[in-house]
Amino acid sequence: MTPLRPLCRLEEIPDGAARGFGPLFAIRRGEAVFVYVNACPHLGVSLDLIPDRFLDHRGTAIVCALHGALFRIEDGFCTQGPCWGDSLEPVSAEIDGAGTVMVPVDAGL
Numbered sequence: 001m002t003p004l005r006p007l008c009r010l011e012e013i014p015d016g017a018a019r020g021f022g023p024l025f026a027i028r029r030g031e032a033v034f035v036y037v038n039a040c041p042h043l044g045v046s047l048d049l050i051p052d053r054f055l056d057h058r059g060t061a062i063v064c065a066l067h068g069a070l071f072r073i074e075d076g077f078c079t080q081g082p083c084w085g086d087s088l089e090p091v092s093a094e095i096d097g098a099g100t101v102m103v104p105v106d107a108g109l
């Protein structure tokens with residue numbers, strides 16, 4: 001089993017919002033968190049031209065700022081845009097008993 005490292009505290013991500021953490025970003029939905037590598041499957045660039053701006057204006061999809069591809073928050077599947085059918089690279093994340101979001105030590109490296 002891959003050892004884990006702390007990414008952040010869950011409370012550092014406002015509910016319904018997203019935040020970048022180096023090569024990764026995380027989206028919070030209540031007590032759930034979804035973590036992905038911050039690289040668009042279209043050209044491999046970072047999704048957020050403006051830091052932490054990972055979601056569309058309604059907060060219901062992940063958006064790539066460069067060409068507007070949309071991805072489902074739950075699984076990173078691209079539903080619209082030039083990389084339709086591709087997916088963001090997911091990172092398995094868990095929240096420990098102290099409210100810390102833990103990810104594999106090698107995630108995003």
Ligand code: FES
Nearest residue numbers: 040042064067069
């Ligand atoms: S680089 Fe993301 S949609 Fe083109």
